[in-house]
Amino acid sequence: MPVSMFGEARINRRTLLSALGAGAAVAAASPLLSGCSSSGGGSTSGGSVTSEDRLAGLLPSYTPIEYAAPDLPGVHGSVPGYTSYPAELVRAVTETPGTGGEVTAMTPAYWPLAPSDNAYHRAVNERLGAEVNFSVVNGSDYAARLNAQLAGGELPELTVIPDWDVPARFGEAVGGSFTDLTEYLQGDAVAAYPRLANIPTRAWAYCVWNDGLRAVPTPAGLFPLALYYRHDLFQEAGFVPPQSADDLYRLCTDITDPDAGRWACGNIFLEVKRMFSVPAEWSRDSAGNLIHESETEAFTEAVEFMARLFREGLVHPTVAGSTTGQEKELFESGALWLFSDGLGAWQEALARQLPSNPDFDMRPIPAFSHDGSDPVYYTQEAANLMTFISSDLPGERVEELLRILDFCAAPIGSEENYLINYGVEGQHSERDANGAPALTDLGSREITITYGFLAKPPYIVDQSQYPGYVEAMHAWEAEVAPFQVDKLTDGLRIEEPPRLTGLAQQLDDRLQDLLRGRTSVDELPSVVDGWRRDGGDELREFYAESLDEAGR
Template identity: 45%
Template sequence: MILNRRGFLTFTAAAGGTLLVGCGGPAAQHTGSALGEDALAKVLPSYVPVEYAKPDLPGVNGSLAGYLKFPTDLVDAVKDKVLNGGEVTAMTPAFWPLPPGLGENSYWEAVNRRIGGTVKFEQVQGQDYQAKLGAMVAAKQVPEITVMPTFTIPPRFSEGVGQVFADLTDLLSGDKVKEYPLLANIPSESWHACVYGGRLYGVPFQGEMFPETIMYRRDLVERLGGQAPKNTDEFFQLCKKINDPGANRWALGDVFRSMVRVFGDPGDWSRDSSGKVVNKLETEAYREAVKFTRSLFEAGFVHPNIVAGSNTGINELFEGGQMLIHLAGMGFWGEAMRRQRPSNPSFGLEAMPLFAHDGGKPRYIVSAPTAMVTLFRKDLSADRIKELLRLANFVAAPVGTTEHFLVNYGVEGKHSARDADGAPGLNELGRKEVTLTYGFMSRAPEAIIDAQYPDFVKAKHAWFADAYQHQVRPPTFGLRIEEPAEYTKLPKEFEDRTADILRGRRPVSEVDQLAEEWRKAGGDKLREFYDKALSDAGR
C-alpha cells in the first residue's frame, strides 16, 4: 500500500494477494485488546461539521461531495498564528522523491510564515518508515510530532504507547475538541484508530471507507463494443470480447480481491447463521472467488506480468491500455486522470459500478476510515501540546479556505496557477516543492475537487453515491480491536498458496483445504479472541 502525492491510498498488493487476518505458529502469548462502542464514546471527540464552500454536487447519505468549480472566494478559517515561534520537529513518511529542505524550499517558507513558526521535518522514505518508526519508539527517541501510518504500527504498540506519546483524552474528548473546530469537523469513526487502552493518543488522517475497487478503461472498452457487466457471466464475456494478446492488449490485471466482494464477501471476520465467528478464508465467497478468478487466468485474460506475480510498471500498463480492467485504489483514479488528460483529452478511466455474481444486490465491506495517526511526544508540556494541536487544526482546514489552498497548492502564482475555469494546478516549482508534509498531520473530510475534469468529478460522485447504498459494516466496525501480538502479521503462506491456485501452479481443489490448514496454524485461537471481543461488544 502506498500513498500518492495528494495523500490518497493506493493499494499495490501482490497479484493474487489476500486480506486475510492473523495466523501463525506458536508464539509468546499476549491477550490483545478490544474496545466497544460505549468505551469509545467516552473518549472520542464530538463531531461538529463545518462547511466553507457549498459543493455543486452534495454528498448522498454521507457520500463524497463534488465541486464542478473550484471555490474562488477563499476564507481564513484560522485567524491567528498557530505557533509561538521557534521550531517544531516532526517525522513524516515520503512516498515520492524528497523535496528541497529548509532554506531551499519556498513552499515550506510560505507555510511557516503563515503558521508563525518553523516545522523541521525528518522525512523517511515509505519503504523504510516502519523499521525507522519501530526503532525510535523502542528507544523512546521520537520528535515532537510523529506521523504513524496505520500499516506501520509496531508490535504490542498499545502496551507502551503511553510511555512514549502524550495522552490527549483530556484535551480532545467530547466537546473539548471544539477548541479546535477543524479537528471537530473530522467524523467520529476516523478517531477510533487513535484510541489505545481506553485513552485517546492521536489525531487522525482520514483514509477511505472504500479503499479500492475495479477500475476500467471505459473509453477503450466501449470502443471495442463492451460495457460494464452486471454479473460474473457478463464479466467473463466482456473479458473475452476485449482480450487480444496479439494486439498487446489483455482484459485483466489483478482483480481477485474485488471478486471476493462480487461473491458476497462477509468481511475479514463475521458470524455465520449459527452465530459462529468465521474468517474470510473459511467462507463460500472466498472459495467461489478463487475458482472464478482461476477461470479468468485459465482463459488467458490476465496480463503476463500479473501471471508472473510482478507489479513492475503496473500503472503504466493499465493507463497505456495494455490491460483494460484492474483493481486499484480510489486515489489512483484521479492521479491517472491528472497524468493522462493533458496529453490525451479522451482518456477515460472509471471505477466500474459495483455488481454481484448473480446480478443481485452488490455489497462492499467498508474499511475503518483512518490511514494515519499523528502523535505527540509524552514529555511535552500541556501548553506545547495545545500549540501542536492548533497546527493540526490548521492543516485540517477544508476546501474553500486559504489554509487548505496553501497546504495543497502553495502560493497561488508561485507554486500553482488556476486554469480558465478557476481550477488550481501545481506548476513546475510546485511539483518540486509541494508534497504532503504538513498535510499528513491531519486531514479534512475528503471532497472531489478536480474541477478541471468535470466529467471525472461527476463520475466519481455518482460512483460513491451508488456505493454508499451498498456499504456493509462488518461486526468489527466501530470497535477498537488490537489482535494478540502473535497474530499481527498477515499469513504470507496462505497468500502464496492462493496465488499458486489462481495461476494453476496448484490444483483448484486445494482451495477447500486452505481453511483447515489455517485453523491448524492458529486460526482457531484467533477466532476465540474475536468471538470474545465481539461478544463483549454485544455483537
C-alpha cells in the same frame, strides 16, 4: 501531483493482504483490526481490546464546519463533490498557531523528495508561526525507521503513522511514547480546535489505545477501492461494463488478444471477492458462529473464478508472473483494460495521462454482483493515518502542536486549505479559466504531502481541473452508497495477539499459489485447514469473545 491526492495508500493494507501478495511490503501490515470487550482495555501478549462504551466516552464531539458548500452533496455518506473550486477563500485561522521556534515531525514519502531549500515550506511556516522541520522517510523504509525510533526513544514531536505501518504490540509502547490527548480533545474540549472538531467521530475511534485518545486521525473516504475500466477503449470496441460474473468472464475473453498486445485485467481478486459478496474477514453464520471469509462458499467461488482468469491467460503475463506487476502502467498504456485500485488512483492517473493523451478516460465499473442481485460494497476503516504527539511535553506545547494540526485540517474554501494543497497562488499554483488550481513547475517540484500528512479535513472530491471527473466520481459513489456494508468489526479497536499477526500473510501466500496455478484450486480446503491449525481457530476464539461482549 496535487497534494490532495493519495491513491492506493488509501486502501487499508490489511485489505490488500488477501489479494495482492505484496511480499515484504505486506509483511509490515498493521495488526490493527476492530472489536471490543467489556473490559476497560489494555495491551498484553494476548492482544488488546477496548470496549465500545469506553470508546464513545473518549472521543471528541463532532461539530461540522463548512467554508464552501459542495456542488454535489454526499448521498448516504458518500463523498461530496466540488465541480468548481471556490472563487473566494475564507481566512479560517485568524490567530497564529505557533509561538516561534522549531517543530520536529516525521512523515513517509511515496514519491521523490522535495528540495530542502523550499519556498513552499517557508510560506506555510510563516502562517503557522513555527518552523516545521520534517524528517521525510521513504515509505518502504518507514516501518523499520519507526520501530527503531520507538525502541530508542528518539521520537520527533509529531509522528505520522500509516495504519499499515503500526508495529506489532504497539499498545505496549504507545503509553510511554506518545501523549494521551484525551483531556485536550475529549467531548466538548475539542471546541478549542474547530477544524479538528470537524473530523467525524468514527475516525477518532481508530486513535484509541489503552483507554486513551493517542492521535489525530486522517479521515478516509467511504470505500477502499473500485474496479476500473478503460471507458475510452470500451467505447471504441463496443464493449459495455459487466452486470454479473458471467458477463465479466465473457468480457475478459473478448478483451484479451495477445497478438494485439492487450489482456483483460491484472489481479482483481479483491473485486472478485466483493462481486461474490464474500464477507469482510469475519461474519456470523445462521447459528451465530464466527466464520472467517476463507471458510465461506462465496470465497471458494471467488477463488475458482480468479484462478480461471489466470489459467486461461486473461491476466496480463507481467502480473501473472509477479505479485508486484506494474498494473498502473499497464492499465494506463492500454495493455490491460480492467484494474482494481484505491479511489485516489483515478485522479492520479488523470494527472499523468491527460497532458499527453487528452482522450484517456477511466471509470469505475457501475454497481454489480455475481448473479445480478443487490451488490455488496464494504466500507473501509474511517481513518488511514494517525499523527501522534510525543510524550513528556508540557501542556502548553501540546496545545501549540494541536493548533498547528488544526490549521492543517482546514477544509476547502479556506486560505489554509489552499496553502497546504497548492502553495502560494501565482507562485506554486495558478488557476485556470474555470478557477481550478493547478501546480506550476515550482509547485510540482516543491509541494509533496508533508503538512497534508499531519492533519486533513474530511475526504472530498474537488479535482475540477479534470473535466467530468468530479461528476463521474460523485455519481459512482452515490450509486454504490446504498449498498454499503460495514464489517462486523467496524468502528472498534482490537490489537491481535502478536503471535497471530502473521497468519493473514501466510494464508495469502498460499492463496497466491492457488490463484496463479502453482498449486491446484482443489487444494483450497487443505489450505484453509492449515490456516486453522496454524492459529486461525485461536484467532477465531479471540474475536468471538470480543464480539460477543460487544453484542455483535
